[in-house]
Structures are given as structure tokens and as C-alpha cells.
Amino acid sequence: MRFNRSLFALALMFAAGYVVGQFSRADLAAQGSGQKVFELRTYYTLPGKLPDLQTRFRNHTTKLFEAHGMTNIGYWVPQDEPAHSNTLIYVIAHESREAAKKNWAAFGADPEWQKVRDASEVNGKILEKAPESVYMDATDYSKIK
Template identity: 55%
Template sequence: MKNRSFLAGILLGALLLAIVSQVNIFRSAAAVDEKAAAAEEPLLYELRTYTAHDGKLDALHARFRDHTMKLFEKHGMKNIMYWTPVDRENTLIYVIAHKNKAAAEASWKGFVSDPEWKKVAEESQRDGKLVAKVESVYMKATDYSPMK
């Protein structure tokens, strides 16, 4: 009986040691991930404002919803947020993120030359152009911004 208690104690101790070791491994991995994330270059954000032709905003939304967002991701652009202003009709505002300016330029070059995009653009504009004006601004987060 003493041997069983002794053996059970050893097994329990080994189990606790294994659990503690695993927790420490996870903590170490999390610390490495946090350090890697901190060492990464901050993202470059692009704020884009599209002014749609009268009566074309719904078609523009459909094109983004059904095609454009997926194609952005395909070409390395990260979709962040999309808005429609409450006080500006026919306007779509969105933010996408890039690794840096060179990546942004390469992504846009790939996007506009993508045969799938060309087909989508042509089909969505059968009844006339959707967009009257495009404005684009590249931005970097400030050091005090909650979102980097």
C-alpha cells in the first residue's frame, strides 16, 4: 500500500510538473509573439473616398460586397472598414491596409491588371460608370494611436 501511495505521489508530481511546463511554454510562445508583433513595421493605411454618379451608389456597394473586397485580399490589401457618410449622398469611404508604400503600389498594380477585376468592372458598368471621383490618402498611425 505504501508503494502505491508513493507511486501515486510521484505520478501526481510528474503530472503537475508537466502542466507547469506546458503553461510556461505557452507563456514563452506568447511573449515571443508579442515581441515579434512589436518589431513588425507599422501598417500603412489608405483612406479612399469614392463619389458615385447619381443613382449608382447601390451598384457600387454591390460591386465591393460581391467582388472588390475579395480581390483586394487576393492582391495583399487588408480590408479594414467601410462607411457611408450620413451627410454626403453618393459617397463610399473605406480604409485598407498595406505593409508599406511599395507593397501598396504593387498591390494596386496587380489589382488593376487582374483579368477578374477587368471583367467585374466591365460588367458592373454596363449601364454607365459607377464612380465620378476617387480620392486617396496614405496614412501612418501616430505613436499614441490605439490602433497601429
């Protein structure tokens, strides 16, 4: 069965609506009065490297995202093969599209991130190709804004 990114992205958005229950409305509102921009990112790893990527995210990346103004919404792996063994999909939020650009620039220049990335790739590169990114606006009927 071929992995269908569109259907998976739709499922993620339903899941993100569910996950928002973990955040209070006050928490989300306190992050800014403008409408947030959400970013759906998909990573494809080289064979056998998904555990290395997950370890990097679990132990370092999510904390560094927060330090650089990004809000972690959720992280998923597909249930079906072949994507299950090499795909990580997540949603983060930024204050705005311009903020996203600044957040990513600061994150990429962070010496701690560079050290973590290099250490995690000591036995070879993790990613098969550059991550895919889609910026999204919440609809007026979305529970998360």
C-alpha cells in the same frame, strides 16, 4: 449643409480605432513587423450609382483586395446629404507604401477585377471622378498599427 471631408476623415479614424477590436493583436502583428501604411479612399458616384458600387464592393472588390495583399479595415457612407447618396469612404492597410503601389498595380491588372468592373458598368459608368486617396501612418498612441 456642405459635407466636411476633414471632419468625416477624423470620425473615420476614431471608428477605425474602434473597429480594430475585431482584429486580434496577433492577426495584425502577423502581417509584418514594419509599420503598416493605411489608405483612406473616397469614392464619389454618379447620381443613383452608389448601390451599384456597394454591390461591387460587397460581392467582389473586398475579396480581390485581400487576394492582392490589402487588408480591409472598414467601409462607411456619410449620414448627411448630399454625400449620403453618392459617397463611399473606406480604409485599407498595406505592408508599406511600396507594397501599396505593387498591390494596386496587381489589382488593376487582375483579369477578374477587370471583368467585375466591366460587368458592373454595363449600364454606364459608376464613378463621377477618380477616387481620392490619402496614405496615413498610425500614431504611437493609436490602437491600430
